[in-house]
Amino acid sequence: MFDVTAVKLGIAPIGWTNDDLPELGGENTFEQCISEMSLAGFSGTEVGNKYPRDIPTLKKALHLRNLEIASAWFSAFLTTKPFEETEKAYIAHRDFLYKMGAKVIVVSEQGRSIQGNISTPLFAEKPIFTDGEWAKLADGLNRLGELAKEKDMKLVYHHHMGTGVQTTEEIDCLMEMTDPNLVYLLYDTGHLYFSGEDPLEVLEKHFPRIKHVHLKDVRSEIAREVIQDRLSFLTGVKKGVFTVPGDGAINFEPVFQVLEKSGYKGWMIVEAEQDPAQANPFEYALKARNFIKEAAGV
Numbered sequence: 001m002f003d004v005t006a007v008k009l010g011i012a013p014i015g016w017t018n019d020d021l022p023e024l025g026g027e028n029t030f031e032q033c034i035s036e037m038s039l040a041g042f043s044g045t046e047v048g049n050k051y052p053r054d055i056p057t058l059k060k061a062l063h064l065r066n067l068e069i070a071s072a073w074f075s076a077f078l079t080t081k082p083f084e085e086t087e088k089a090y091i092a093h094r095d096f097l098y099k100m101g102a103k104v105i106v107v108s109e110q111g112r113s114i115q116g117n118i119s120t121p122l123f124a125e126k127p128i129f130t131d132g133e134w135a136k137l138a139d140g141l142n143r144l145g146e147l148a149k150e151k152d153m154k155l156v157y158h159h160h161m162g163t164g165v166q167t168t169e170e171i172d173c174l175m176e177m178t179d180p181n182l183v184y185l186l187y188d189t190g191h192l193y194f195s196g197e198d199p200l201e202v203l204e205k206h207f208p209r210i211k212h213v214h215l216k217d218v219r220s221e222i223a224r225e226v227i228q229d230r231l232s233f234l235t236g237v238k239k240g241v242f243t244v245p246g247d248g249a250i251n252f253e254p255v256f257q258v259l260e261k262s263g264y265k266g267w268m269i270v271e272a273e274q275d276p277a278q279a280n281p282f283e284y285a286l287k288a289r290n291f292i293k294e295a296a297g298v
């Protein structure tokens, strides 16, 4: 059994409104989104671009619905821009999250990333970092991890499709090159499966570094189409490559077993970006919540 005092369940707003594809769910309001998250039985959320940035306003809206902020995404440009540029934006982001009570900061390197390019084929053109870029990335992340530590927080690195840290090998390299006391890992089941990795292998190998989890499932027939037709990441999302856990091809049973056996502590965030006009976000939030109750017992 999961330690229910140590594991918290949240859901990301990306199923309601997609910050990467503003045409998906533009009509859904912040209040609808957080009310439905709460009604579906979640206790936390990440931050979307419709969320108010004024701390008292955001805290009040969440408090009314018994929700907490688990974290929020941060785009780093350590390989392509001067460190100070990323550092300045990161400190503002860290301080916002700190004031909201979050304990982890989600960071993803976006230098040469193609994840936001609607017409760039995902697999053929993802960046492959040079030795120099790896060194800049590792050094920069250690420094950002130090800044997280100042506030008793942790930097959790988000491996991601279309970026320089996507595959198992790239994740291994990043973990090897960074300080285990400063840089931790965000484990996202959907990105691993879509990339053709074995999510269980990554979980078992890097468990001690994993401090945040994104639960995402994959519709494998759409993943295949993206590969065969050389489509982009965002085209795949629009076509419905991702869905909530339990609704796609990933076998979550062993994933939950390993997390549970190893005594995982922290957030598990359902994150399923798909078109809300095709997949009603409240219906899918309930579907996810019921599946996790059944499969993980929490």
Ligand SMILES: O=C1C[C@@H](O)[C@H](O)[C@@H](O)C1=O
Pocket: 014, 019, 020, 073, 158, 188, 191, 214, 271, 273
């Ligand atoms: O954690 C995430 C944040 C999103 O903006 C991103 O594109 C998505 O795929 C993801 O995993």
Ligand SMILES: [Co+2]
Pocket: 158, 188, 214, 271
């Ligand atoms: Co994610």
